[in-house]
Amino acid sequence: MKIVIPEKIDVIPQKFLDELKKLGQVKIYDNFPIGGKEILERIKDAEILIVKWIYLPENFLDICKNLKYIVSLTSGYGHFPLKEARSKKIVIVNSPIHNSHAVAEHTITLMFAVARGIFYAQENVKKGNWKDSPYDFLGVELAGKVLAQVGYGNIGKRVVELARGVGMKVAVADSKTTDKKLDEMISKADFISLNVPLTERTEKLIDERRINLMKKGAYFINTARGDIVDQNALYKALADRKIAGAGLDVFMDTPPVGKAPREVIKLASLKNVIVTPHLAFNTKEAGERMGREMLDNVKAIIKGKPINVVN
Known part of the structure; x- marks a missing residue:
């Protein structure tokens, strides 16, 4: 053949x-x-x-x-x-x-990094700065926090294992979860992790309405597909500090190689966002x-x- x-x-x-x-x-x-x-x-x-x-x-x-x-x-x-x-x-x-282990580990890595402001702190040091106060770069711990794991396939199951390993409390949404239950999970979570395939049903699953359900202190992690999220609504929520931060590996309309699209650069410019160029799978x-x-x-x-x- x-x-x-x-x-x-x-x-x-x-x-x-x-x-x-x-x-x-x-x-x-x-x-x-x-x-x-x-x-x-x-x-x-x-x-x-x-x-x-x-x-x-x-x-x-x-x-x-x-x-x-x-x-x-x-x-x-x-x-x-x-x-x-x-x-x-x-x-x-x-x-x-x-890619189950690789993507799950990257998901947890983004949680740690955005919750502790690691890359923002590193950029600060690169500019020759240290700290104005011993308490600069105040972060939050993952232990004891509630994770809403949206998607429970091979990757989602591994994310849950790792999250529980660091002491997180986990609620899981799978293909049988009702819209009402998903809304409730998102509204109560400290971290929301997205690991579902892109289908007609999941396109814009995390829309403006659901983003507005998130707590002010919530962190959003996406290592699934960019089209599952309303990217413009997410940017607005992050820029206005309606949610605490985001760790993003996937975006709408990105090429396999080349220059980053303008909308991705715009997201990456926010201090409460960590962006990686679709590399979660890459080990x-x-x-x-x-x-x-x-x-x-x-x-x-x-x-x-x-x-x-x-x-």
């Missing part, structure tokens, strides 16, 4: 890519395509398409006449046309396990697991028994 990776995937160790090349006619590109036209040119003949960062053009299903399978190297799959692919008998599989160990999951997915497809099917 013709297998195509149309983008640079340097997080996966080479040994896994070498193993992939033994499974079929494989083409791996070493850079990112520029624009939809170049993406289509790269993927038009693929039977198995393996993607991570790029967003496929809207018409790709019509162009890729030989396409049978899409292997996503991410746990999320909301950016794929699931129903349309199913109608054309194209199977989409994801990679649900590889050596997660790269190893991603490589194994990729091979497991492709081997299962070749055997005619695909796993991790999402459509």
Whole structure:
């Protein structure tokens, strides 16, 4: 089968890519395509398409006449046309396990960092300052605080384990949680962590109304997807100090590489916000697991028994 990776995937160790090349006619590109036209040119003949960062053009299903399978190297799959692919008998599989530890650890790291103002304090020292008072940079402890964990999949479960390990009290919202219950959890939480996939149901799940439900001392952490949050409403709440702070790894409309969008820079300029450029997944160990999951997915497809099917 013709297998195509149309983008640079340097997080996966080479040994896994070498193993992939033994499974079929494989083409791996070493850079990112520029624009939809170049993406289509790269993927038009693929039977198995393996993607991570790029967003496929809207018409790709019509162009890729030989396409049978899409292997996503991410746990999320909301950016794929699931129903349309199913109608054309194209199977989409994801990679649900590889990043659980990495993203959960990054989530907790953001909680610690924003609650203690660590990066703001570091920037202060870089400018040659120390402290005007022994009590500058007053922070809060995680121990004893209430965490509203929104999402209880592989990542969410690991976040809960780590949070309880440092003494947090945890309330969990999953796909069965009612809107009323979610509102109640958000209104009572000291920290809100978001780890749900982007779907039609979860888009703008944390909207202006729910942001306004948060306590003034609450911290918001997002390591899921940017489109799940009303980014403008979040910025306003943070700028007006209606909530205490935020740790953000994902945003709306961000490229895989290149310059940070203006709206992200705007958020990063706030003293009560810590921003990272979508790197929560990015550890050596997660790269190893991603490589194994990729091979497991492709081997299962070749055997005619695909796993991790999402459509």
